[in-house]
Structure formats: structure tokens, C-alpha cells
Amino acid sequence: MRLGLALPTFGTDAHPDGVIEVSRTAEELGYDSLWTGDRVLAPRSPSAPYPSGDGVMPRAYENHLDPLTSLAFAAAHTSRVRLGTSTLNGLWLPPLMLARALTSLDLLARGRLDVGLGLGWMPDEYEAVGVPWQGRGARLDETLDVLDAYWAGGEFAHAGPLFTVPRTVVGLKPSQRPRPPVLLAAFTPAGLRRIARRADGWLPVAMPLENLMQLWSSLLEEARKAGRDPAELRMALRVNPHLTEAPTDPQQLPRSGTLTQYVDYARRAAEAGVHELFVDLGQSPATLQERLDMAGRFIEGVRAG
Template sequence: MSSSNVPTSHWCPGRRRPGGGDTSRYSRPSRGVVREANIAAVHAGGAPNSSSARRRYADARPGVPAPHRTQRREHANRPGPAHLWSRRKHGRRPARQPLAEELGYDSLWTGDRILALAAPSAPYPVGDGIMPRIYENHLDPLISLALAAAHTNRVRLGTSTLNGLWEPPLMLARSLTALDLLSGGRLDVGLGLGWMPDEYTAVGVPWQGRGARIDETLDVLEEYWARDLVSHQGPLFTIPETTVGLKPHQRAAPPILLAGFTPTGLRRVARRAAGWLPVAMPLACPPACGPPSSKRQKTRVETPPPCA
């Protein structure tokens, strides 16, 4: 019997034939022969000879070359969309997409949302009061900007807005500092208080007292960025004295932009922020503009309200 007539299941290199005797007929065949034999075995309803072959040809189909089956299986085992990566050895790299900078963008912005309720306790503050469906698939804003920072060189990277009260200010300071360093000093920190009480309940932060909480959060951010020895003792947060060697790329700190429409919120913008986040344009007259007091009514012609 020649080696070509030996059944596939009897090929076993390095082992002697049961009962002894000549082993020449049991020498290893070429890889091509083994591959075709394994495919034939699967098509015939049998099983390949080795565990690796069984894994490789578990999804074998007639008329489909082996490398394509292998690639499809490897794609299925990787997380995320298949177009975000490829295997170089198969020569199937995706077409390069234009960078945002090449398209003329000067800045990239992310928002912040953790719930997409069908019936929130407060209506969506823009348009018809219904939350857009896009919020059902909202990525983490800082992780998204970190990815954008890795693929850009010039554009500014901002948050509009980041709900800065959903985590302790010390953790927020570290995340923002790291992102500013990784982006080479391109971060614009846009902070807001949100509009949905349900999200505050979900993260375990009280809805009441948001103004005092954002003021103390800003205190911690300023201390973290300005000093090497940082300590804080406040009504809400306590930080024992610690050395902070991690500093932002921008000196002295990334610019902080604040959102707000109430008189208190707008005063906070003027007092503590580098700019105002109006969120959506055009805007109707915010509550700070009206109704005017009797004193303001007397001087309205000479000094109109800010949005008039």
C-alpha cells in the first residue's frame, strides 16, 4: 500500500504503526494535501484530524477558500466593528478615510448622556421636548476625545457639555489633565449641570444643590492644576494633602467653559469661566433677560437686556 492510499485518519507522523512494522508510509504529507483532506472530511460529514484543523474548518463551506473562512472566524472573535481593523497578511486593509483636519474642521466636540428614557421626569430642553434617538448610543465623552486626539494634530477637542458633577472632582481633574497631556494641549473643558433629574438619581448624586457642587468642583480643578501640593477641605469634598506631579500641557490650565441660562448661572460664567456654552443656537431670550424689573424697565431703552 502506498502512502497516497492511506486514509487521512491514519496519517500520524512520529508514531509507529500499531503492531510495529515499516513506518515510511506514515510520513507527514504536505500542508496542501492535509488542508484538502481536512476540507474533504468536513464536506463528507466527518471531522478533521487535529484540534487546530477542527477549529479552522468548523465553518467550512463548499466553494469557499480556506483563508477566507479563517479570516471570517477571526473577525467574529474580535470586539467592535470589523471596519476599524484588519489583518495585514490577507491584504484587506480598509480604505483610508479623510481626517477631520483635512476636511477643514477646527474643533471636535462631544456631549454627555447616560440615560435615554422614554418618559423622563423633565422634558428635553430643545425643540419639541423629545430626546433625540442618538442618545441611545452615547459614547463616553472623554474616551471619545482620547481617540480623536490620537488621530489628529491640530483641531481643538472640547466637551459640550460634560456633566462635571457625576464623579468626584479629584477623579475628574485627573481625567481632564491626562487628556490634555495626550492631546498636546488641545482640550477645552465645557462643563454643565444637565437637565434630567433621573440621571442624577442613577449615579447617586443629589439633584438639589447643584450650584454649590459645581462651585466646589471648580475649586478642586483650580487647585489641582495650580499647585504641586494639593489639599482641599470643603462642605462636600475633602482631599488630604498630596503631591500632584501630573499637570496639563496648557499653562496654566485648560480653558473652562460653562453652560447656564439662569441669572446665577450666567454670573458664574462671568466670574469663573473662560467662556459660555450656549448649547444650541439660535437661542430664545434666557430667563436672565426677563421679565424686567421696574428699575430695568425705566432704563430699557438706554441699556437693553443682553439678548434683546
């Protein structure tokens, strides 16, 4: 199982030195990937509860770096690790602008980009960027249509219900062909079917492994129904640890536990067939150096298993 680490693009360490330190240390420790999230607002009273924990949005989100710019910066300070978004809210940009940004990043990173797209959870952000909250699934489908046409290169045009692209020549091509891997975050039946039909993988958030693998089995069955080889799909599992000093009841995992308990969770995830697991230690009140130390102990513990 591949292991990844989240970049400090939220909170007090979301600055150049923090991104450089985590990027270089992750590569030195043997991590396989670096990941960023996406926020544009941190309202005092969001219109929808945060979709984990106690429903309160982490205050670290008050300070947020742009995810693609951060990955480009990390790419300049690394040479091996892959660079992923978990997730990029892909509906906040017109598809043509999104295609240019992603293609440029994959080219400049020499083919290390994993495109993780999601729909977000907070209507306030959609209001702020002028994009309708309703109809997100259809908007994502058409966005994927434009991305695929752009990545094919040569001439293309698009005329859809939401977007029109006049016929144009696209000379810019990503390093990865035919495209950078596209992974989608989804839990609804419609979302899982979309992954099965047209994505390269799934971006779930940590949950009890029995539930996770049941959803994965459903996704693979949808891929078979769509005429695809299920072996083409991969899963990259995000873990947001809420670290405790004393061990918690095993039923609390992966919501909370000690670092050792999260190491055990990761080992069991590998045994269950999870392809990649990445950990975001940014919600911890620890200092950056303390989090890097935890990242070292985490990967050492998982690899030792």
C-alpha cells in the same frame, strides 16, 4: 469665527470607524475643533422633558460613548483640531477623579482640550450615578475649586462642605498652563454670574441671534462687575440643526431650516461677534457619508461668506 463639528458619539455611528472618519475628515476640511456630549441614561419616560424641539429626547442617545474616552481616541487620529466637551456633566465624578481625567486628556492630546461643563437636564441621570439633583450650583462651584487647586500643581488639600481631599502632591500637570480653558453652559442669572467670575467662556445653544447677543452682553457686564476684562471671555455656540428639504420661515431658525439657511445663520453669528460655532449633524437621519458631505458644504459655505 472658528468652526467645529460634533463627533458621532451618539447613535448608530458611535463606533471606532465613525469617530476616526469624522475626526480625520473634519481636520482635512479645515474645521478647528471636535466636540462631544455626555449621557449615561436613555429612559423611555424621562422625568423631565428634553430642553429643545418637541421635548422628546432623541433616541440616538440610547447608544452613547464616553465623551472623554472618545476625545482621547480622536486625539490619536488628529494633530491640529482642538477637542471640546459640550457639555460634560462634571458633577457625576468626584472632583479629584475629574481633575485626573481632564489633566490626562490634555496632556495626551498635547494641549488641545477645551473643558466644557454643564449641569444636565434630567434628574434620572443624577439618581443613577448617586449624585443629588438639588444643590447643583454649589456642587459645581466646589468642583471648580478642586480643579483649580489640582491644576496649580505642587501640594494641595481641600476641605469643603461636600468634598475633602487630604494634603497631597500633584505631579501631573496639563499641557496648557495655568489650565485648560473652562467653558460653562448656563442661562440663568446665577449661572451667567458664575461664568463671569471664574470661567474662560460660555457654551450656549443656538437661539435667535438677538436673544443670544443680549445674554452675551449681560454676561460681559457681569464680568466687568467682577473686575475681569470681558475680552478674556469667549463664546462657543452649539448648533443642532433640524434639516428640512424646503426653506422654512426665517422665524423658525435656528430650530429648523435647510443647510443653506444654517450657513446663513452661521455667517450672521460671525458678524455678530460669536467666537466659535460648532454644528452637530448627528440628529439627521442621513448616513455618515451624507453627513460628512453636509459638513463639507457647511464649512465651504460659511468660509465663502
